[in-house]
Amino acid sequence: MSSTTKFGYARVSTDDQRLDLQRDALRAAGCSRIFEDKVSGSRVSRPGLDLALSHLRSGDTLVIWRLDRLGRTTHQLVGLLEQFERDDIKLQSLQDGIDPSTALGRAMLQIGAVFAEMERNLIRERTKAGLSAARARGRLGGRRPKLDADAIDTARRLMKDPDLTMGEIAERLKVDRATLYRALGRHQQKG
Structure with a gap:
């Protein structure tokens, strides 16, 4: 070159x-x-x-x-x-x-x-303040989970089929395998 x-x-x-x-x-x-x-x-x-x-x-x-x-x-x-x-x-x-x-x-x-850098820090401060205000009103921040309770129930039913891998189950639910594992783990912690 x-x-x-x-x-x-x-x-x-x-x-x-x-x-x-x-x-x-x-x-x-x-x-x-x-x-x-x-x-x-x-x-x-x-x-x-x-x-x-x-x-x-x-x-x-x-x-x-x-x-x-x-x-x-x-x-x-x-x-x-x-x-x-x-x-x-x-x-x-x-x-x-x-x-x-x-x-x-x-x-x-x-x-x-x-x-x-100052602009980025100001944005970070405003975001934190907004999230704190939302939490004070009972709202949670962050993304909505990709899998709701119905999808997790579907995943659990599919997991009973010995011929299906976790990858195939995740594919049917249109999520990554890691997303499926996280959702199952979170749902298990709540239940």
């Missing part, structure tokens, strides 16, 4: 979100390959980013849609910027318009990272 290869990195926080907008922008920016994650930016383990970083060589450019796609904490971003500087890797953020190859650009990235 040439010393001026552009690699793209796209990330969304949940499986419900789509990567199309970021993919299109990264392709338009000339990225030869795009690496992706569907995981929170605050997570330490981001396999797509790790793979992208393993492909970067001196002179390459990592292109991202926006700064917060690369990392959510100042510590993460500063660490990556220091690594890029050591390894002579350029960073291009399409929406932020910041050039980290200059002292002012690096400072702007760090300031941007501080604000992104």
Whole structure:
């Protein structure tokens, strides 16, 4: 590969979100390959980013849609910027318009990272406050279980058939095997 290869990195926080907008922008920016994650930016383990970083060589450019796609904490971003500087890797953020190859650009990235981290902390605080208020009114937060009591009863009836595996039962109920085991365990604890 040439010393001026552009690699793209796209990330969304949940499986419900789509990567199309970021993919299109990264392709338009000339990225030869795009690496992706569907995981929170605050997570330490981001396999797509790790793979992208393993492909970067001196002179390459990592292109991202926006700064917060690369990392959510100042510590993460500063660490990556220091690594890029050591390894002579350029960073291009399409929406932020910041050039980290200059002292002012690096400072702007760090300031941007501080604000992104502050925004994330504010969202976390508001979410916790909202959940506390809902609990005070007797409501529980979180996702609804994928399997209700009827589905769990169906699973238990199917489990009596020695010819069916747990995988087949989960498939019939349209859930993963791990989801089925969790639901059975939760239902057993309640009962």
